[in-house]
Amino acid sequence: MAVRKLEHTGIMVRDLEQSIAFYTDIIGMTLKSKLLHTNGIIELAFLGFPDQDSIELELIQGYNDNLPAEGKVHHLAFTVDDIESEFERIQQLQVELIDQGIVTLPNGSRYFFFKGPDGEHLELFQTTRT
Known part of the structure; x- marks a missing residue:
């Protein structure tokens, strides 16, 4: 391919x-x-x-110029090593969170969402996958 x-x-x-x-x-x-x-x-x-x-x-x-709140790309996810410290850092920067906090998936991976400057959905993700 x-x-x-x-x-x-x-x-x-x-x-x-x-x-x-x-x-x-x-x-x-x-x-x-x-x-x-x-x-x-x-x-x-x-x-x-x-x-x-x-x-x-x-x-x-x-x-x-007429950007939708949520477009064709739902979100971007960025890998982090320490989800708790990143959550605290984002809160201190007064960035708008989406939902209420860190979510833990059944496999142990953890994430949270927040908004970028144009309302785009961004995710910080701590994976348990190797």
Whole structure:
């Protein structure tokens, strides 16, 4: 098969700079590049994690000004080592939580959801899978 990996996930945003700041300051991603689309309207930013090329996030401004609260991509999940400390950190940053707290799955994996700057659903996930 010719497909080798998921290239990136695109999220439409209202304010590119605000979203870049959120994903770098809150999530810990780094800005890889920014560019203006060939149509001269859409602005793109690509973010990733240092020393890890398999995950990339594309932020898209100017494609659709009428963003739905929940779009085709339901959520993005990020792996963490210590769900409790991340939950406390997110609460201290006054980021809006979705639901009430940390959920434990039957296999012992744990997660919680919160909102990004455009209402996108984000998940921090501590897995028990190896």
